[in-house]
Amino acid sequence: MSQLTRRSLLRMLGASGAVAAGSGLASAHSEHSEARKQLAEVRRATRKYHDVRTAIADGYLTDNHCVSNPNGDGAMGFHYVNPELIDGNVDHLEPEVLVYEQRGGKRHLVAVEYLSTEPFTLFGHEAHPLHGEDPHYALHAWVWKGNPNGVLANFNPNVRCPSE
Structure with missing residues (x-):
């Protein structure tokens, strides 16, 4: 990863949501059969990360900051970033970031x-x-x-940060 530090990357991820929160990222494209197939593949590929310890063992790092929606209801949650995956390539089976919500003292995927250094299109x-x-x-x-x-929206009104 370039000179971008882990902490500044995590801050940037949180701040980016404020910019894009109202941009209508709910995706009608996700209803497309190819996108649905790819999203099912993502669920299979990330199933093991329901245990946050597995994510950490695989190189995902967090600053333990929960990102709330500054422009409304809901949140993103806690971001776990794998800096080794951040490059110009995006593979839907290897997400650069895993997002968790804390409920009942436990983190849930x-x-x-x-996340990429280059523009990309995924799931249409x-x-x-x-x-x-x-x-x-x-x-x-x-x-x-x-x-x-929508499945591709930035914030989820059904997710809360612990302080909310």
């Missing part, structure tokens, strides 16, 4: 996030730019918790 949807030190592009997929705003 709720979403994945794809273009990633949105993040504003920070270096250009990055991101796309969430709520594959483990339903999101009334």
